Amino acid sequence: YVWPSPQLDALESARFDQEGFNANPVAFFVQPCDSFINGSNTGRSNAADWIRTAYHDMATHNATDGTGGLDASIGFSEEQARPENAGDGFSNTMQLATIPVSRYLPLLADSIALLALLAIENCGGPEIAFRGGRVDAGVPNAPGVPQPQDDLDSQTASFARQGFTQTDMIGLVACGHTFGGVQHDFFPDIVNVLNDPTDLADVAHFDTTFVTFDNNVATEYISGTTRNPLVVGFNDTTNSDKRIFGSDGNSTMQSFANSPATFASTCADLFARMLNTVPSNVQLTDVISPLPVKPSNIELSLNGDTLQLSGQVRIWNITDSTHTVNMLLEDHNGGISNITLEFAGLSSSTGGKYSAAWYDFNATDRLSTLYLDAAAGVKSLSFAVDGALEDQNGLGFAIQDGFLFSQTSCQVAVPLSGRIDVAVWNGVNPTRVFLQEITVTTDSVQRIVVTELDILPPAEPVPANSAYSIWSINVTDVGANYGIGAEIDGVKYPVTDPHSFTFPLCQT
Ligand code: HEM
Known part of the structure; x- marks a missing residue:
């Protein structure tokens, strides 16, 4: 794509600036991969939470009528309260989901997809082709995430509704269950108390390398050494991985056990499809490649x-x-x-x-x-x-230099407020100039509240110099970030990069 494109630029940064200088701040939460926001030695990891969250958000998709999919509806407490979404991984993930994209737009659905991608890629997994442009749901989706006690037919039907074949189902479950495990607290009928000081949340893990993407979930299953609680759990009714993995006579799992490369490339494809499963009225961007x-x-x-x-x-x-x-x-x-x-x-x-x-x-x-x-x-x-x-x-x-912040912008100490001066090029004919205010407030589903504040044209042009005039607006939220947008001769220009309110005190 051609720079500048605010949405693609921001998605590209969030996706490709993962470590080091100017890194996406949320990538820190999977460095190292056993990091967990609620403490160490719990047996849990952010990486596993993020991948499970993306799957459960997506798994409401109905490929026939085009509803549901990866749209951040998992953020609604109504969805999190359903038995199919037992566990605290979703609320943990949503706490962090506002971080990666807040610089440009409050889109949680892209953020959920990016978190899953960061976890997979930074914890030993394959590179995932990433598209942006998901749209956040306004209401919860219909239920439909498969559960451990469901029988094989209903699980196969559930994956088919989501758009995945039986072979895809075996693959996607194995790809997901190379991370994490099952917690006693939320699934006491599957996992007992473990009394392990390095596993305080009593998580019975799916494989021995539960914060790393690798094919051990398959090799341990095929060799019969697996401790996967959904394969060798004491309650056979909830051994859903056993039923799913064995549903084609183990041929898919055998191929994964034989070849780490086959497992990685199959998962790269299935994870990308999972992240790209969105309601049918949503148009995703092209695959985002890094700009040279x-x-x-x-x-x-x-x-x-x-x-x-x-x-x-x-x-x-x-x-x-x-x-x-x-x-x-x-x-x-x-x-x-x-x-x-x-x-x-x-x-x-x-x-x-x-x-x-x-x-x-x-x-x-x-x-x-x-x-x-x-x-x-x-x-x-x-x-x-x-x-x-x-x-x-x-x-x-x-570079857009038709409208920009003027350094004459200033803040008032008591009560805390400020005046933003926008310099508008005298050679253009603006139909509208506005501030985009990116607040620190979030709405009921943790979306950052963004408002547009129109800046009225000055009654008398206030010349800053021969090139620019000043348009001013008083603001009260100095904790917010501000970008400037404008329509010039009917053309809507992209909003400038947001600016934190770091102006000097106003002269009185
Ligand atoms: C029939 C399908 C599936 C069933 C019945 C199932 C069931 C479960 C259960 C009961 C847990 C324990 C959750 C907890 O204790 O908090 C779990 C964890 C997990 N699942 Fe699945 N799952 C299925 C498919 C998938 C798929 C397709 C993915 C992703 C591609 C996935 C990814 C995960 C991950 C990463 C965890 C670990 C979460 C953590 O440790 O915090 N699962 N699954």
């Missing part, structure tokens, strides 16, 4: 006659700091400045499979910004990496 060169964290503001520009560029597939990266900055008069950028840090993703290096726009002082002539503005960027031009096949990386 990607500007990030761009902040542009007006300070008198000067534009202040800060940001970084991420260069994909670089593993060290020895490269020469130049930024070519084109203004509206056709002038080009050539700036040598400074190395800022390395990041990686997909369990260390990919690396990237980040370079800061200001070569001399990382914490400072670039100062540009406001009248000339900034039209687009391109980069030279070790001399090779990167300009999106001639398009350049377009």
Whole structure:
């Protein structure tokens, strides 16, 4: 895709910036893979919770009528209270689900899918093709997650309704149950108290490597050494993995036991299908691939006659700091400045499979910004990496400088409030300018509340300088993040990256 595209840019970052510099903050919760938000030595892990949550959210899908699917409806307490959703893994997951995408949109469904992907990829699993664009449900879905005591026919029918064949069912259960296990507290008829100081939640695990993706769930099953509580549990009625794994005479499980590669590639496919099972009226994006060169964290503001520009560029597939990266900055008069950028840090993703290096726009002082002539503005960027031009096949990386924060924005200490000044380019004809306020409040299903506040045009144009005029709005929530959006000549422009309220005190 072509940069900038706010939704795809944010999804790409959340998906590919997993460790190190500028990493998705939620990835921290699966580093290491036995991390668990409610303490150590519990036998539990965030990774397992996240994968089970994605499955249970998806498993309400009805492939015939197109309802249900991965749409964050598992966040509703009504769904979590159903017997088919016994356990605390869903509420644990929803606590963290607001973290990865809050920078752009309060979409929990994409977030749930990303958490599952992060867990799988960072804990030994295969790379998952990722699409974004899921839509959060407004109401709970119809019940329909299979349960351990259900018989094989009804489980097979349940997977068929979700869009999975019998062979898919064997695969998907094995792929999921390479993580985690069954807790005594919620399933006392399946698991006894274990009295194990390293397993305080009394979790009987599905295989011996329960925080790692591997085919041990299959090798231990085939060799007869398995301790899987849904295979060799004391209550045969709830031995659903035994019935499912054996339902084709063990041929699928045998193939997984024979080949870790077959298991990994089958799971990569099945997990991707699981995450992409959405209500039929939802259109997912194309598979998101990493951009080879990607500007990030761009902040542009007006300070008198000067534009202040800060940001970084991420260069994909670089593993060290020895490269020469130049930024070519084109203004509206056709002038080009050539700036040598400074190395800022390395990041990686997909369990260390990919690396990237980040370079800061200001070569001399990382914490400072670039100062540009406001009248000339900034039209687009391109980069030279070790001399090779990167300009999106001639398009350049377009920078929007028609509307931006003015440094004259300020805050009032008592009562805590503030004024946001937006500088609007005099050469354009805006039909609407608004603030997007991303609050710290969440609604009843933990979605971040985002509101749009119209900024009224000034009664008299207030010239900031010859290039820009100032539009102002008073805000009361200085804990929120703010982006600016505008419609210019009827065209709706993407909202700028959100800015936390870090302006100086207003002069009185
Ligand atoms: C017939 C189908 C299935 C049944 C009956 C079933 C049943 C169960 C049960 C009873 C638990 C214990 C939950 C707890 O103690 O909190 C569990 C855990 C788990 N299930 Fe399944 N499951 C099924 C399919 C799947 C599928 C398809 C996936 C994912 C692809 C999956 C992923 C998981 C994971 C990762 C855990 C571990 C959760 C943790 O340790 O926190 N399950 N399953």
